[in-house]
Amino acid sequence: MSEENSHVSxxxxxxxxxxxxxxxERKPGRKGEPAFHLTEQMRRLxxxxxxxxxxxxxxxxxxxxxxxxxxxxxxxxxxxxAYSNILKRPSLGVxxxxxxxxxxxxxxxxxxxxxxxxxxxxxxxxxxxxxxVGVMNEFWSSLRESGTRAHPPVAMLHLDPARPRxxxxxxxxxxEPPIESVLSSWKQYLELGPRGPCIILxxxxxxxxxxxxxxxxxxxxxxxxxxxxxxxxxxxGGRVDRLSLWIGSLSSNEARRCIRMGTKKIMASIEGDxxxxxxxxxxxxxxxxxxxxxxxxxxxxxGLQDEWISKAIPDGALYRIPxxxxxxxxxxxxxxxxxYFANGFYIDEKRNKLYLSEMMKNRVLSFxxxxxxxxxxxxxxxxxxxxxxxxxxxxxxxLWISSPLANQIFSVDxxxxxxxxxxxxxxxxxxxxxxxxxxxxxxxxxxxxxxxSELTGEMPGLLTGLxxxxxxxxxxxxxxxxxxxxxxxx
Ligand SMILES: C[S@@+](CC[C@H](N)C(=O)[O-])C[C@H]1O[C@@H](n2cnc3c(N)ncnc32)[C@H](O)[C@@H]1O
Numbered sequence: 029m030s031e032e033n034s035h036v037s038x039x040x041x042x043x044x045x046x047x048x049x050x051x052x053e054r055k056p057g058r059k060g061e062p063a064f065h066l067t068e069q070m071r072r073l074x075x076x077x078x079x080x081x082x083x084x085x086x087x088x089x090x091x092x093x094x095x096x097x098x099x100x101x102x103x104x105x106x107x108x109x110a111y112s113n114i115l116k117r118p119s120l121g122v123x124x125x126x127x128x129x130x131x132x133x134x135x136x137x138x139x140x141x142x143x144x145x146x147x148x149x150x151x152x153x154x155x156x157x158x159x160x161v162g163v164m165n166e167f168w169s170s171l172r173e174s175g176t177r178a179h180p181p182v183a184m185l186h187l188d189p190a191r192p193r194x195x196x197x198x199x200x201x202x203x204e205p206p207i208e209s210v211l212s213s214w215k216q217y218l219e220l221g222p223r224g225p226c227i228i229l230x231x232x233x234x235x236x237x238x239x240x241x242x243x244x245x246x247x248x249x250x251x252x253x254x255x256x257x258x259x260x261x262x263x264x265g266g267r268v269d270r271l272s273l274w275i276g277s278l279s280s281n282e283a284r285r286c287i288r289m290g291t292k293k294i295m296a297s298i299e300g301d302x303x304x305x306x307x308x309x310x311x312x313x314x315x316x317x318x319x320x321x322x323x324x325x326x327x328x329x330x331g332l333q334d335e336w337i338s339k340a341i342p343d344g345a346l347y348r349i350p351x352x353x354x355x356x357x358x359x360x361x362x363x364x365x366x367x368y369f370a371n372g373f374y375i376d377e378k379r380n381k382l383y384l385s386e387m388m389k390n391r392v393l394s395f396x397x398x399x400x401x402x403x404x405x406x407x408x409x410x411x412x413x414x415x416x417x418x419x420x421x422x423x424x425x426x427l428w429i430s431s432p433l434a435n436q437i438f439s440v441d442x443x444x445x446x447x448x449x450x451x452x453x454x455x456x457x458x459x460x461x462x463x464x465x466x467x468x469x470x471x472x473x474x475x476x477x478x479x480x481s482e483l484t485g486e487m488p489g490l491l492t493g494l495x496x497x498x499x500x501x502x503x504x505x506x507x508x509x510x511x512x513x514x515x516x517x518x
Pocket of ligand 1: 158189
């Protein structure tokens, strides 16, 4: 239980900001970051601003229940500020060090938009965050004193405990504040999202597997059956920069994720169950066609190397099944491999060309083909169009290609690649969907979950198939839903 008056609130305000300015000048902690009040120690412990923003951007606001965002070891406040700016929630920071708490409140004040109404509920409570009752009583009473009668619960808990410098040689209980004490104390105030509580533990990247399983065990004991996703994050400097555990409604469906950040944005993300990493030493040169590559350490630390390989080396292929004169089929022959989702193709016998849609690369390839042997050569990119699918040659020798995400049919001149839209059924929602899908494909990710029923129902929606006759005849377009459209040429 809490002792009376053991916690004190600081409301982010002009006067706190002035006071902070007397203690520490406001300036960027790192190059390119906004200016904050940070002592040297705070700067060292603070989450880099780009990482804080990217992390906040990973959270689906729909996964949070009602209430505030709590940072139970708020320090400079950078992570909490990023959350509350992006998720538009009031925020509460708890900090045991009074001087740090004042500087944090000043940082919250300077980062708030002047019209952000929820900012009036922001507070930093000076005190011990393992005493949730004391913190919440102080928080609510401070809101009452400012004329707010609400008693908001906690929608999300973030915890970045201070750790001993040599994390591997220390027990996880030596983190300050201790993880288990904070989680068990705050459990009663945590609102549930659709898949349980919303918690992020921001931990030392140097935790070993034994320490991680101790944390898994603690979380499982306190929140049985809740999802957990471990995330390894790298900023490309050749080491793991952050290790965090995303719990309950903030977990994904996978046990592990590795992330490579650029200066501001997440450049690549891989998820999966992960597996064992085996080191082998090569005495002889590797066999012919082996791959040697330098990978970011998060790939191996997270155990997601198999998932990475399946992304890095495309596995789409084109096979040919030779038919002998008596009509019997022979074994399939591999014609092309390493394709990013081989989709529709067309053999142009007049030009001795093979055209092929490489759907996840948003391009149409062209090859020379020997019709008799099936061998192909001279790959070129004929056209760049979103998600090319089925294709057919029209009576004038132009290649018509359907694009489910563009919701268009394109006509491409195989002689020079000139491309026109011949049928357009795109909608605003379809366009937004396509832009998001292209962004995901560029990161090497899929987009299957974007294909919702509102895109695939009646026309328009995800044009995939086409049947074209001669110049005077109508053509037909099929979608992934239930529509077949007849288009007359007038
Ligand atoms: C690693 S830092 C947090 C850094 C923060 N994420 C940031 O971006 O600046 C941990 C903070 O927890 C504070 N702390 C340690 N024990 C605490 C406790 N029992 N209650 C509240 N805060 C505590 C420390 O003073 C320190 O400022």
